[in-house]
Amino acid sequence: MLAPVEKPYGAWLSPITADLIVSETIGLGQIALSGDAVYWVEMRPTEGGRNVILGRTRDGEVKEINPAPYNARTRVHEYGGGAYLVAGDSVFFSHFEDQRLYRCRIDDSIEPLTLEGDYRYADAIFDRFRNRLVCVREDHTDKTREPVNTLVSIPLDGNKRISVLASGADFYASPRLSPDGSQLAWLTWNHPNMPWDGTDLWLAPVETAGSLGESKHIAGAADESIFQPEWSPTGTLYFISDRTGWWNLYRWREQQIESVTRMEVEFGVPQWVFGLSTYAFESAERIVCAYSRDGVSHLAIIDAASGVLEELETPYTEIGSLRAQAGYAVFIAASPTEFPAVVQLDLATREVEVLRRASEMSIDSGYLSIPEAIQFPTTAGALSHAFFYPPKNKDFTGLPGERPPLLVISHGGPTAATNNVLSLKIQYWTSRGIAVLDVNYRGSSHYGREYRQQLKGQWGCADVEDCVNGALYLAQRGEVDRERLAIRGSSAGGFTTLAALTFHEVFKAGASYYGVSDLAALAKETHKFESRYLDHLIGPYPERADLYAARSPIHAVDKLSCPVIFFQGLEDKIVPPEQAEQMVEALREKGVPVAYVPFEGEQHGFRRAENIKRALGAELYFYAQIFGFDLAERIEPVAIENL
Incomplete structure (x- = not known):
């Protein structure tokens, strides 16, 4: 060797x-x-990010359910999830291009189930007693107001007349029918809450004709998050609640709520998408x-x-x-x-x-960096969490006395979490000699409600401080080069990245993937699901417009003096391109090294193989130019202005 x-x-x-x-x-x-x-x-990135449903029989035969060009993806809440349902000899799915529901039968025939119109569907269940689907519908037909979310029933007898079963709440999720078909449970929540802040669990009898009787509130509140209601085979309603500060399992039996588990662990996860299941x-x-x-x-x-x-x-x-x-x-x-x-x-x-x-x-294990779970001190006497990946490549070692650059990753959400699973997008960096710190800053899930709530009113502060302090912690341990610290993030993580670069002088370079630069613009322009998210993270808008302005990187470009590269989908409805383009123009005028890589046809998150490849290569090229190391491979250059 x-x-x-x-x-x-x-x-x-x-x-x-x-x-x-x-x-x-x-x-x-x-x-x-x-x-x-x-x-x-x-x-499948090689098919332009198309979502394909696969079915596997007990003998191992695998079949593709929705052939090209069908794309099983819903845009309810923009993030989707819960895009298909299997019922008997049929698979029902939402087709991304027109957002209609389609039915694929056992003979492989595919036919639309819903009429054309500006509607979106998700989280469907099959009501075998009434030969219908029950699902969440998002109505975008009236452009003068925000979309209307309801629970609806869709008949399967060829009659395309849709009936509204429940309405009035801002959001609906998780319709669940009892085994005997007599009761329906579901979740709701209202602005300004997100589903991990507070949701309500409802239960109603299902009448003979299919409508719902008087609904009963079972659990949940503005400060209690309910997750994944499910019926047991014997007809007991179970659900997950964080009423103790941790998402644990409960059930509704004999008109009372009973605790099933009592542990300081998380059985639930943030409902960013539909169709999640942890039990x-x-x-x-x-x-x-x-x-x-x-x-x-x-x-x-x-x-x-x-x-x-x-x-x-x-x-x-x-x-x-x-x-x-x-x-x-x-x-x-x-x-x-x-x-x-x-x-x-x-x-x-x-x-x-x-x-x-x-x-x-x-992948040869000699090229894989195994993460270390670390805790480190941050502001307000708190501890933050992260996974640290040291450089690893069996063929190379650093120069004597040299310490590696560090790339800090700020995850999106911000109420989400990173994990320690094998990711080639992390190993891409570590196998080239760049250390990675993947931060679960205060506000991340998986650590209990109290940890999630530490970001309340503190977005742009606590998350940024944790990324900064995590980088400094590793530098103080002698693990990384204090003068070659970079940070990257996407979406909300892109905002954390830009705020860290703007309001602190720790990082020497950064990469923003469809990141937020103007918080007020985000509050005014983003989609319904997140339109009041910032009320909790920052404060109500416009009442606290001062905080929005004070924490927005676009209003403090005079404080930003390190190089930044921006990546942006031009069809992004969650963080519109103007957010990145205004920041690029401001840095261009200031004379700060800046690069901008836009992608036609991409939305919030890149799905096309050629664009994912281009972004990775461009980011590596950017760091090589900024930190002064030679590339070991040929990469298409990216234009860096003011360098």
Whole structure:
């Protein structure tokens, strides 16, 4: 074995290329079970980000349900989720191009189920008693007001007349029909709450004709978040609540709420999208569940009668989209050394079978950086969380006395979380000699409601301070070069990035992916789902316009003097291109090195392979120019003004 070659950090040659990332990796999502078949969604960058439903029979035959050009993706809340449903011999899905619901039958015929119109559908369930779907509908027909969300029923007998079952709340989610078809449960919430702030669980009888009787409030409040209501096989309503400060499992029985679990862990997750699932009934007696402790997922079985929890040993640290049937569970799982995969677990033998991997490529462990979970002190006497990835490449080592550059990643959301699973988009950097700190700043999920609430009124402050202090913590430990600290982030993480670069003098470069630069513009222009999100994160607008202006990087460009590269989808409705373009123009006029890479046809998040590849390469090229290291590979240059 050859000894590693001494070479400057950042200039290492890596087998983890942008081509490799986009050509051999897919996204996996939303598992469904029907009979002996397992279904899931694949997002394929090489097909322009098309979402394809796959069905796998017990004997291993895999079938593509929606052939091109059909794209199973809904735009309800813009973020979507819950875009398909399997019922009997049919699969129903929302087609991205026109947002109509379609029905695919066993003979592979596909026909529209809903009429043309500016409507969107998500989170459907099948009502076999009345031969209909019940789902969330988002009505965009009246452009003079914000979209209207309701629960509706859609008949399957050819009559395309849709009936509204529940209306009046700002948002609806998770309609769930009791096993005997007599009761419907669902969630609602209202502005300015987001679903992780406070939701309400409702229950109503279903009349013979299909309408709902008088609804009853079961649980939830403005300061209590309810997640994933589900009926047990025997007709007991279960749900997850964070009423104790941690998302735990409860049930509604004999007109009372009973606690099923009492743990300082998170059984719930923020409902950014529809169709999320962290527990499922294997039988009336056993519940299979996934929960998070300190940012790491665990799999367990709960005895429904006693609430006793038995943890199941798995090699995975991130588990989601969990479904179960008698004898087995299926979920999406990953670890620091394994790509996300659709996994089936035999609950009797505890044997794991991988049904589909996000990537079939094999990466030599000599090129993989294994993250270290760290806590570090930050402002107000608080502790923050992160995963630290040191540089790793078996072929190279840094020059004597040299410390590596550090790239801090600020996740989006901001009420979301990062995890420690294998990501080639992180290993892309570490295998080239650039350390990475992936921060779960205050406000992130997976650490309890109190930690989430620490961002209340503090967005642009607490999150920024945590990213700054995390970088300084590693520099003080001697892990990274204090003079070569960079930060990157997308969406809300892009705002944190821009705020860190503007209001602090710690980072020497940054990359903003469709990041927010003008908070007031975001409050006025963004879509319905997040239109009042900032009320909690900053304060009500326009009443606290002073805070919006004070924390907006666009109004403090005079304080920004380090190079920045911007990446932006030109069809982004969540953070419009003007946010990036105004910032670019301001830096251009000031004479600060700046680069702008716009993408036609992209929205909030890049899905096309060629654009993902271009963004990665352009960002690496940018850092090489700013930090002065040579590239070990040929990369298409990006124009950097004022350099």
